[in-house]
Amino acid sequence: MLGGTRFVGRHIVEECLRRGDDVTVLYRGRSPSPFAGISRHVLTDRRAPTIEAAAVLAEPWDAVIDTSARDVDDLRPVLPLLDGIGRYLFVSSCGVYRRTLGRHGLTERAPTIAADVSHPVRASATRKLRCERYLRRRLNRTDVPLLTARLGLVIGRYDDSERLAYWLERALRGGDVLVPMDDRQAIQLIDALDVARFLRDAIDRRRTGVVNVAGARTTAQTLVDTVLTSAGRAVAPCRVGEEFALAHRLQPWTEIPLWLPASSPELALMSVDNSRATDAGLTLRPLADSITDALGWQALRRSWSQRWLDHAREQDLIKRWRG
Numbered sequence: 598m599l600g601g602t603r604f605v606g607r608h609i610v611e612e613c614l615r616r617g618d619d620v621t622v623l624y625r626g627r628s629p630s631p632f633a634g635i636s637r638h639v640l641t642d643r644r645a646p647t648i649e650a651a652a653v654l655a656e657p658w659d660a661v662i663d664t665s666a667r668d669v670d671d672l673r674p675v676l677p678l679l680d681g682i683g684r685y686l687f688v689s690s691c692g693v694y695r696r697t698l699g700r701h702g703l704t705e706r707a708p709t710i711a712a713d714v715s716h717p718v719r720a721s722a723t724r725k726l727r728c729e730r731y732l733r734r735r736l737n738r739t740d741v742p743l744l745t746a747r748l749g750l751v752i753g754r755y756d757d758s759e760r761l762a763y764w765l766e767r768a769l770r771g772g773d774v775l776v777p778m779d780d781r782q783a784i785q786l787i788d789a790l791d792v793a794r795f796l797r798d799a800i801d802r803r804r805t806g807v808v809n810v811a812g813a814r815t816t817a818q819t820l821v822d823t824v825l826t827s828a829g830r831a832v833a834p835c836r837v838g839e840e841f842a843l844a845h846r847l848q849p850w851t852e853i854p855l856w857l858p859a860s861s862p863e864l865a866l867m868s869v870d871n872s873r874a875t876d877a878g879l880t881l882r883p884l885a886d887s888i889t890d891a892l893g894w895q896a897l898r899r900s901w902s903q904r905w906l907d908h909a910r911e912q913d914l915i916k917r918w919r920g
């Protein structure tokens with residue numbers, strides 16, 4: 598396992614361990630591993646593997662699962678050291694697809710983004726796409742089967758991103774909650790448990806190629822209502838609408854996560870076709886179950902990002918909206 602100690606990778610390692618796999622985790626050790634005493638650990642920066650790490654990488658591996666490569670510079674030092682691996686599973690992102698306003702149902706054959714490492718949003722996707730291409734070229738030469746899993750937005754325990762956390766935290770605080778999204782805004786989230794189960798199965802089933810691992814498509818209304826209800830606090834959603842929210846200079850996605858106005862091309866990423874994965878056995882937990890787990894995790898972290906809508910401003914805006 599190249600990575601594996603934070604969020605998605607951690608779920609994958611847990612799934613492998615549940616199945617009795619012998620797992621080795623290679624990571625830098627910036628945060629403590631939850632698998633100490635359970636798995637073998639190799640502490641190294643993959644960009645400059647230690648001699649010990651190089652020796653471990655050269656062992657015969659049934660499968661290599663890579664959640665930590667974000668750039669080709671993460672792959673160049675590692676690939677030549679791998680010797681006799683059974684297969685390679687690269688965890689990529691649906692962010693590699695080109696966003697086109699009004700485009701629905703992005704399949705694995707949809708056009709990918711034009712390379713742009715200077716763009717704040719596209720840079721990481723550009724690097725991920727370069728990783729995909731590098732791996733395809735390198736592993737083709739040695740006949741190592743490669744599965745590239747393009748993940749949609751993932752939620753669940755251990756999620757330390759600032760996306761769903763805003764809504765979880767807001768629900769846990771209770772009171773009047775400002776909701777800027779259009780009720781029908783598309784939302785597509787996948788539970789990390791579903792991702793982990795599918796990817797582990799994909800190894801046994803010898804899947805190759807590219808597959809979108811994305812959740813069921815739902816609406817912002819369903820998501821917000823599910824979060825607010827599941828938190829069990831006294832809350833009142835105030836659906837101010839996006840015209841009001843934009844007129845008051847609220848920032849979609851950064852200030853209010855998961856909000857994408859109707860004019861945003863990013864909405865294309867909330868409409869990913871996951872049929873290749875579901876045909877191959879991907880099953881999806883009910884949204885309410887995923888939200889309950891995520892709320893349990895958030896209740897332990899209780900974090901509030903500086904970038905998010907300030908509580909006093911939120912209440913002031915709600916007062917104005919009520920007129």
Ligand SMILES: NC(=O)c1ccc[n+]([C@@H]2O[C@H](COP(=O)([O-])OP(=O)(O)OC[C@H]3O[C@@H](n4cnc5c(N)ncnc54)[C@H](OP(=O)(O)O)[C@@H]3O)[C@@H](O)[C@H]2O)c1
Pocket residue numbers: 599600601602603604605606607608623624625626627628641642643644664665666671688689690691747748749750751752758
């Ligand atoms: N979350 C989402 O919604 C989402 C959506 C689409 C795609 N993805 C993809 O999912 C993948 C998994 O992300 P995750 O953070 O949850 O995975 P993770 O495997 O749980 O955590 C990242 C791991 O990589 C290790 N790492 C990072 N840089 C390293 C380096 N230079 N050398 C060695 N180890 C290194 C980290 O440990 P140390 O820091 O201790 O080294 C950590 O163990 C990512 O590739 C991401 O692009 C996620």
